Amino acid sequence: MAEPIVTIENLSFTYPSGERKALDNVNIAINEGEFVVVMGANGAGKTTLCLTLNGVIPSLINGTYEGKIIIDGLQTTKTPIFNLAQKVGITLQDPESQLLAPSVKSEVIFGPENLGIPREEILKRLAYALKVTRLDGKEAASPLQLSGGQKQRLALACAIAMQTKILILDEPTSQLDPIGTTEVFSVTKDLNKKFGITVIMTEHKSEEIADFADRVILLHEGKVVADGNPHEVFQNEQLFNESKVKLPQVSQLFHWINKHEKAKEFPVTLEEGISALSKLFEEKKIHEKKGYMINRAESSHSDKVVLETREMWHTYPPDFVALKNISLKIYEGEFVALIGQNGAGKTTLVKHFVGLLKPTKGNVVVLGEDTKKKTAAQLSRNIGLVLQNPDHQLFAQSAEEEVAFGPTNLGLSKEEVDKRVDEALKLVGLEKMRKAYPFRLSFGDRRKLAVAAIYAMKPSVFILDEPTTGQDFQGRYDIVEIAKNLNERGNAVVMITHDMELVTRYSHRTIVLGNGEVILDGPTHEVFEKPDVLQTTYLKPPQIGQLAQALEKQGVHKDIITVDEFKESLSFRK
Amino acid sequence: MAIEYVAGNSPIHRLNPITKVFFSLYIIFVTLGLRDIFSLAIVLVSIMVLWALAGIPRLLSRFKFLFVIMLASGAIWVAAQTLLWMFGGPYISVFEFNIPFWPVDKPFGRIYFQGLTYGLAMVIRIVCIFSCVPLLTLTTSVPQIAVSLQKLKFPYKFNFAFSTAVRFSPLIFTTYYDIKDAQVLRAHDIDKMSYLDKVRKAFVPVVTPLFMSLLRRSDDLEIAIESRAFGAPVKRTFVEEFRFTHVDYIFLIVMALFAALVIYGQIYWQGYFVPSDWMWWVPSWAKPPTFLPT
Known part of the structure; x- marks a missing residue:
């Protein structure tokens, strides 16, 4: 066997401010042409691992470094970064801040120019890099005009122009919508399969990972706890639960089936799941419960309308129509998911709910008041919006000060403010951190703090704008559980998200936006029964729903949308 | 933003950025040299022709209010010049009055023809100089500017900081x-x-x-x-390069001819050419005699 292209030996790393090792005795060997996905919860050491591979750790970021990494014959600690840059290309999580040039062309040629490569050669590389990332024809565009998916592909093109044999992608899709995610994954897959580039990617989206990864490495608190092909690694359910990493839904279902009826193979992808499950049906080992009805708690909202839009339009100057004729009613006690690709108008719509934007035609009414007559600050005691990025609102010296800011602005008494701060911190589980400096909290905790800060204003409608961006599996559930808690106290909750699994688990009602129009609005399971309509705005039902829809002929209820519903509907032969 | 680059393929877009920078400096030189409103108006008209060539009026149509403000302040300037001018020449008496102990022995409240032309010339001069800005910024992309800075021997780190x-x-x-x-x-x-x-x-x-x-x-x-090898200890390549094309040469020749015409005209009618008092750094023996209308 050939020499591995990447060898990591006994690698440990501790940040100067870290309490424990970010990486703890990691040993990995990667062969040329492999597609390796590194999974793990936030804080497991994924990004640290990526940065050690291209030498940024320890050259730029200092800390306690032990062990060694050999990349294509070069030891990272003894090679300057600009030399490593010709071996390893990297893309970062935030598509925005890694791009620095004024045009796509100058972005791609930046690296090769720095290396002093001859002009003709650079132009050849530019054409090639843009072709394989499907960005040809965009040379003159500004990176700012590109969509999220295009930005990540541009970052890939920059790496390719350096002619690296190894590409590192650090959570490339965590800030992208479904279509951007698909674009980035398919380009990466091409680079690996067609052009033989070794890919090392960190990622949370296990369903996609199962589709194309040759190898999955699971990190937990800096240690490698599993390493192997997806079929092997995903079999260990307990390990994934301990590491707080999600398994593909198909695998989740089969872990449960295997406890009753050992299936021959262990499926990790949708296709494998369909064939394995239909085999079980054919062999009559498993069947649908007779007369089974999915037990859905009918959404228990009251008749009181808390939020209403009436034939509302919004046009951005000069003539971009962002919202077209939106008429919606949201009732007290509802949990509504708002989905659709980026640019569909989701954020524009919720900014109207809270009065940050005013409709150019039509009306928005919050608790009986027209938003045109109020400022956003006045409306904030009735309706709360937690914006996407918690770092855009945290500024105070301590968590409690942060939470007290809103209620104090409302002019409440000191006692009332203190009471609300206690309550809000308790709600999000940060009561022990009340003196902590907000910027020192983990990303997940900062987001919880942002929710607490809005909760303390006691609005009766809560809106969460993509609370899942950049969050791992556990962080997502934590935050949506808080929203559920608020919902159970009678508040209406509206949540924007790209995570269909969360939508199906939590929301009673789902509104789908496409090109500024409401294209579907109804109970969540009914919305996901129409995959063809969802497709028009590049959405898909969650994997388990696709599985159920594919097995409709075998008698599976096609409106199943969660793993639990699927489990309940099945019964085993006696 | 008002001054951000907009892609295009006009002759102005194709000009070498250095030519455009040179053109702006040249306009400053010429307009400060010219004193009569007719020559200045010709300069303004020719800049407007270049505007039309570059398609700028369309791009700036969103900023109509800016032009209104400019027009208004120009009118105020002209009016002020007209009313405060106190030198010779024909005038219309409007409402004459004297301020006690005012050092100049002439009454206020006269509208001098010369004051009017002086104010107009001043305004046209300012408009000319400002009109050069969009000619450069709207038709030159940031990489082009960076390359020109490079050509003018600015250090690369400075260019990088600028474009970032x-x-x-x-x-x-x-x-x-x-x-x-x-x-x-x-x-x-x-x-x-x-x-x-x-x-x-x-x-x-x-x-x-x-x-x-x-x-x-x-x-x-x-x-x-x-991770993209910034600062690697090798001689950096610059892919973007700008050569002086025939458009540049035509432009430069026209500029030179025009400048010659201005200088010739000034000498012919006035007997000398003086860009203006802003030439304070010229030694006094080389300075042309000071010109004050009497």
Whole structure:
């Protein structure tokens, strides 16, 4: 066997401010042409691992470094970064801040120019890099005009122009919508399969990972706890639960089936799941419960309308129509998911709910008041919006000060403010951190703090704008559980998200936006029964729903949308 | 933004950025040299022709209000010049009055023809100089400017800082507005505060997150730059190159002819050519005699 292209030996790393090792005795060997996905919860050491591979750790970021990494014959600690840059290309999580040039062309040629490569050669590389990332024809565009998916592909093109044999992608899709995610994954897959580039990617989206990864490495608190092909690694359910990493839904279902009826193979992808499950049906080992009805708690909202839009339009100057004729009613006690690709108008719509934007035609009414007559600050005691990025609102010296800011602005008494701060911190589980400096909290905790800060204003409608961006599996559930808690106290909750699994688990009602129009609005399971309509705005039902829809002929209820519903509907032969 | 590059393929777009920079300097030189409104008007008209060639009127149509403001302030300037001018020449007497102990022994309240032309010339001069700005900024992309700076032997690090700053400034603006919105949602509304409150407490909740997010961004940026071999100890390649094409040469020749005509005209009618008093650095023996209309 050939020499591995990447060898990591006994690698440990501790940040100067870290309490424990970010990486703890990691040993990995990667062969040329492999597609390796590194999974793990936030804080497991994924990004640290990526940065050690291209030498940024320890050259730029200092800390306690032990062990060694050999990349294509070069030891990272003894090679300057600009030399490593010709071996390893990297893309970062935030598509925005890694791009620095004024045009796509100058972005791609930046690296090769720095290396002093001859002009003709650079132009050849530019054409090639843009072709394989499907960005040809965009040379003159500004990176700012590109969509999220295009930005990540541009970052890939920059790496390719350096002619690296190894590409590192650090959570490339965590800030992208479904279509951007698909674009980035398919380009990466091409680079690996067609052009033989070794890919090392960190990622949370296990369903996609199962589709194309040759190898999955699971990190937990800096240690490698599993390493192997997806079929092997995903079999260990307990390990994934301990590491707080999600398994593909198909695998989740089969872990449960295997406890009753050992299936021959262990499926990790949708296709494998369909064939394995239909085999079980054919062999009559498993069947649908007779007369089974999915037990859905009918959404228990009251008749009181808390939020209403009436034939509302919004046009951005000069003539971009962002919202077209939106008429919606949201009732007290509802949990509504708002989905659709980026640019569909989701954020524009919720900014109207809270009065940050005013409709150019039509009306928005919050608790009986027209938003045109109020400022956003006045409306904030009735309706709360937690914006996407918690770092855009945290500024105070301590968590409690942060939470007290809103209620104090409302002019409440000191006692009332203190009471609300206690309550809000308790709600999000940060009561022990009340003196902590907000910027020192983990990303997940900062987001919880942002929710607490809005909760303390006691609005009766809560809106969460993509609370899942950049969050791992556990962080997502934590935050949506808080929203559920608020919902159970009678508040209406509206949540924007790209995570269909969360939508199906939590929301009673789902509104789908496409090109500024409401294209579907109804109970969540009914919305996901129409995959063809969802497709028009590049959405898909969650994997388990696709599985159920594919097995409709075998008698599976096609409106199943969660793993639990699927489990309940099945019964085993006696 | 008003002065941001818009892609295009006009002769002006194709000009070498250095020619365009040279053109702006040249306009400053010529307009300060010319004193009569007719020659100045010709300069203005020729700049407008270049505007039309570059398609600028279409691009700036959104900023009509700016032109209205410019026009209004120009009119005020002309009026002031007209009323305060006190030198010879024909005048119309409007309402003559004297200010006691005023050192000049002439009454106020006369409209001098010469004052009118002087004010007009001043305004046309300023308009000419400002009209050159969009000719450069709207038709030259940032990489082109960076390359020209390179050609003019600016150090690469300076160029890099320049183009990165241009790239990130819109991002800073959007972040600022996002943060402002986030705080409005917590009933902290800067726009609705009194000036005193603004000074006292308005900006900490907005500037702190902005600052933190910029710091975080710059960390990311550093990683992105380093992992693309910035500062490698080799001679850097510059892919973008700009040659002087025949358009540039035609342009430069026309400029030279025009300048010659201006100088010749000035000498013919006035007996000498003086760009203006801004030539303070010229030694006094070389300075032409001071010109004051009598």
